[in-house]
Amino acid sequence: MKQNLVDYYQLDELLSGEHLLVRDSIRNLASVAFGEGIDKWAQGHEGIPDLMPKLGGMGVLGSFIPQQYGGGGMDQISYGIMMQELEAVDSSIRSAASVQSSLVMFPIYEYGSERQKNDLLPSLAAAELIGAFGLTEPNHGSNPSGMETVLKKYKDGYLLTGAKMWITNASVCDIAVVWAKDEEGQIRGVILRKGMSGFAVEETMNKWSLRASKTGSLYFDEVYVREEDLLPHIKSMRGPLSCLNSARYGISWGVIGAAIDCYNVAVQYSLEREQFGKPIASFQLQQKKLAEMLTEITKAQLLSWRLGVLKNENRATPQQISMAKRNNVQMALQVARESRQVLGAMGIVGEYPIMRHMMNLESVITYEGTHDIHLLITGQDITGMSAF
Known part of the structure; x- marks a missing residue:
């Protein structure tokens, strides 16, 4: 049996040549980029140096997003294989790629405006921007519909108030896709940018798990959100x-x-x-x-x-x-x-x-x-x- 190859039921026969190429390429790239240092980073509770740029260079960010928006245009099995090879090194690496791809790029692609897609997705795919996803709250984990983060109408935009916690990439994010409840009780997605007035982040330390992952909390103190920064095509959980x-x-x-x-x-x-x-x-x-x-x-x-x-x-x-x-x-x-x-x-x-x-x-x-x-x-x- 070859190291790192477990295929007892000849599953490789069900994969395409592209799938096998993706698997072997990401396995080698991840091993070279992260394999030797991962124990040191985890033991030291340190973030992985240049994690997101390296992931962007591997093509694993938004692999299933169409190429016209900077993604890889690959299928879902390719995405899964990429996640498998990243997590074979460490869950923190897969978590970062998963958040960027599925929790930030996916909602912008699925529910965003054409301007949001063109402005953000290519930069996210290349890791020129790092994204975070805000859903879990201090008082609401398994019950996200009970969220207390609110979005209230203000002049020609909105004010966002609340908090999110256990957020991967929180302390290093450039943008955050945050979910909040508007005055009609509808769940809305908003895109925040680092440096906005009232938007603060705090890193979570002293973890026994995912120690090489950047985890934190997001705080919103009447953050002014423009209408154009709402995801226009979704108004529900x-x-x-x-x-x-x-x-x-x-x-x-x-x-x-x-x-x-x-x-x-x-x-x-x-x-x-x-x-x-x-x-x-x-x-x-x-x-x-x-x-x-x-x-x-x-x-x-x-x-x-x-x-x-x-x-x-x-x-x-x-x-x-x-x-x-x-x-x-x-x-x-x-x-x-x-x-x-x-x-x-x-x-x-x-x-x-x-x-x-x-x-x-x-x-x-x-x-x-x-x-x-x-x-x-x-x-x-x-x-x-x-x-x-």
Whole structure:
């Protein structure tokens, strides 16, 4: 088995030549750009130097946005593969790419004016602008419809008041797509720019997870918003939820990369580490762990591939996306934990990526919809009855 290549069901046969080229290219580029430094940055709670420009240079920002707006014009499977290879290095890298692509570029493309698209999307694709997405609030996480951030009419524009938290790229963003409730109770998307009066950011520190990711809060104290800075083609919760669906889809692929990285380390270590006079790979309990990990990774690969096909055909439902996000993140977290067991005490040190992946995945299982909420979304789809 080649390192970093887990394909037990010959899934490569279902991928196009372009897909395979994308995978191999992003794998190599991400390894060179981030592989050697990622443990140092995570251990030091440091941001990754030149992260966004490097991602822009790789072509992973807005890969599914049409080329006329600076995107890659690629399909959804290509996007998923890119997220997989970035998260194989670290979830913080995939998070940054996911936010820029699915939570900032996607709503501007889907709901923005032609002027907004032309002015912002090419710069976002090239990482000349860094974007953030403001939905989660201090008092409203799983219940975004209860948001307290408000948009009130003022002269020929609006005043925005409120706060958002747990925002990736908050402290480094040039623009932010923020969701707020207007005076009619409708959910509106607004585009803010760094330096606007009343718009402040604060970085979140002392995290045990996603330590190489720039996370923070956004504060709005009567920020004046022009009419032209509202996303004109959406006035409902469908706006932010459609963004989350795009991001959740990417996560379903991304976490497979983290799981594969942990699994490969566990396999290699088990073949080299000897106890009782023979490699630990020869013992039944270690083989059980490895066999179960490979099985779950394979199931997740098939789930995300099929979801990608449905996405390409515009047939994927939010409920299907929820199932894949929940299942695959739980799978990756379990693989990380089992891999750590295979390595014993060595599993906790920085020379190996497993504990870093494990701690990152503790965030991924919560953001973009918690594990429990995604279960209830599936339950509602089954029964027709909402449990929340």
